[in-house]
Amino acid sequence: MTSSAPWWREAVIYQIYPRSWADADGDGVGDLPGITARLPYLADLGVDAVWLSPFYVSPQADAGYDVADYRDIDPVFGALSDADALIARAHELGLRVIVDLVPNHTSDEHAWFRAALAAGPGSPERDRYIFRDGSGDEPPNNWSSVFGGSAWTRVTDSDGSPGQWYLHLFDVKQPDLNWENPQVRSEFEDILRFWLDRGVDGFRVDVAHGLVKAQGLPDWSGPMNMLDLPDPTQRPPMWDQDGVHEIYRSWRAILDSYNPPSAADHDPSRDRAMCAEAWVDPPERLARYVRPDEFHQAFNFDYLNAPWQADSLRATITASLAADDAVGAPTTWVLSNHDVVRHVSRLGLPVGTPRPNGIGAEDTQPDQEVGARRARAATTIMLALPGGAYIYQGEELGLPEHTALPDEVRQDPTFARTAGAELGRDGCRIPMAWEKDSPAYGFNDTGNTWLPQPAEFADLAADQQVGVTDSSLELYRTLLTTRRDRGIGSGTLSWVDAGADVLSFTVRGATGEQTTLLANLSAEPVNVPPGHQVLVDSDPAGDGARVAPDTAVWLRRTS
Structure with missing residues (x-):
């Protein structure tokens, strides 16, 4: 049965990292x-849409998140005609296309930044960026870059003397x-229309919580990570400032204009949608981004960071749903x-281990069997929850993090800016594995890969x-099919008390059917409740009567 809810409220969206998906x-x-x-x-897998990480013209200092031209395709990825062909083919297959938008910063090779350097202090060109005078040889303030080191770099004036400083919360090549500045706002509104006119179905907005900085800096x-703050009421001056919401209200109006909600022929299936990458806490602050006139979705990073403990997961799910329900939004x-260690590997570390920024050969290695289970x-659990969900490429195959990358092949700017103290994100960005016995496991037919693939990708x-039947891929297919058939994405959740270290809830779906999730996070098996039948079992060896440790099942009531 198909839900009548707008597609974005319950969509399962698959993230493609273009550098690592397939090389023609x-x-x-x-x-x-x-x-x-x-x-x-992806159509066979059963997802609703694809999200493409940046493919714009870029010097690739941060793998495309340093954009030099927002209206063209970098030659390494193809041409605008290739983007048009991709969008058309996706739509033929019933897949929507979400593209990345990077509004917090540009590349230092963007025409605007080059003009800013040439124009000098006090110019309209410099006012498009955040240039400031320092104090002697000291930068304007003490802000650090997310990638390590200072968030300020000093430029050299045309006469060779030290000049102003510019802010870059990320890499030095990302001002x-x-x-x-009104020109900045107008430019991005035009960029939105450019891609909407080419047929994209929406945008994932990078660093959505960072565009506006506190007055006076x-x-x-x-x-620097808001989820690490001991007191969430003390917001860093570079994140989650109230002024961002005015920007997103103007963007929402543009998206809505392509399918006016007030029009008699409004069709929710044609909605254009935005998803915020906003690392914001507590949930009530994040919910401000998904008010009815702003974003449609916002990633739930509290859920991503929750430890593998039933109480922690329940508390996170409860708080997230309550905050989003209060503004009428789905939880995503x-x-x-x-940007994060793959959860197959992350969950193979001891419970309670802080999420690492990369794993290297000298680090504690994940337990692969435990992590996979x-x-x-x-x-x-995730696909049983009402709302939307995102899947990262290769997770449906159970691909692990590459935890033994040689230092000389690492490309994440974090690795260089911290002198190797932070390994960074290369380990989760390894090219896909399509065919065991083909060059580069089917990524291409030459065997060339921008990052090496680990041997375990073969099997x-x-x-x-x-x-x-018992593969990770077929589990995902079954979950996605069952989720759709039972209307889980548009359902309502109620908690079930199933005992210590067991997570359980029931979702009444849009179809009227009830699906119960039971996840055993304890050390001993638990029994399937009487009067219930297993619909889906994450354990290939499940017997339908008991739920093994580190296993989750979907149940339907039989009596």
Whole structure:
């Protein structure tokens, strides 16, 4: 049965990291024609949409999140015609297309920043960015970069003397834009229309909580990640400032204009949607981003960070649903993406281990068996929750983090800016595994890869899992089909008391059917409740009567 809810309220969206999805020309870097050729795989998987990480013109200092031209495709990925072909093919297959938008900063090779350097202090060109005078040889304030080191870099004036400083909350090649400048706001509104006119179905907005900075740029010595704040009421001056919401209200109006909600022929299936990457806490602050006239979705990073404990998961789910329900928004669940250690590996670390920024050969290694089992259960929990969900490429195959990358191949700017103290995100960005016995496991036909693939990818390749009943891939297919058939995404949740270290809830779906999730996070098996039948079991060896440790099942009532 198909739900009548707007598609974005319950969609399962698959993230494609273009550099690592499929490489049609064999140069070792994924591209748009490669993505287009593999789209039928996603239609068969059963997702509703794809989200593409940046493919814009870029010097690739931060893997495309340093944009030099927002209206064109970097040659390494193809051309605008390839983007048009991808969008058309996705729509033929019933898949929507979400593209990344990077509004907090540009590349230092963007025409605007080059003009700012040439124009000098006090110019309109510099006012598009955040240039400030320092104090002697000291930067304007003590802000740190998310990638390590100072958030300020000093430029050299045309006469060779030291000049002003510019802000870059990320890499030195990613200067922050000044969102108090009307030209910046107008430019991005035009960029939105450019891609909407080409047929995209929405945007994932990078660093959505960072566009507006506190007046005066006051010093800040606390954590840069808001989820690490000991006191969430003390917001860092570079994050989650109230002024961002005015920007997003103007964007929402633009998206709504392509399918006016007030029009007699409004069709919720044609809505254009936005998802916020906003690392914001507590949940009530995050919910401000998904008020009815702002974003449609916002990633739930509290859920991603929740430890593998029933009480912690229940508390996070409860708080998230309550905050989002208060503003009439769906909650958007996620376990992995291109910025975090894959959850197959993360869940193989001892419970309570802080989420690492990369794992290296000298670090404590995840227990692969435990991680794989918990990952299957974690996904079974996530896809039973009402709302939307995002899947990161390869997680449906159970791909682990690459935990033994040689230092010389690492490309994440975090690794260089921290002198190796932080390994960074390369380990979760490894090219996909499609075919066990092909060059580069089917990523291309030359064997070239921009990052090396680990040997364990071979047996996890897609062609080793298609049609294999107990494979990770087939579990995902079953979960997605069952989720849709039972209307779980648009359902309502009620908690079930199932005992210590057991997570259980029932969702009444849009179909009227009830689906009960039971996840056993204890050390001993638990019995399936009387009068229930197992619909889906994350454990390939499940017997339908008991739920093994680190296993989750979906149940339906039989009596």
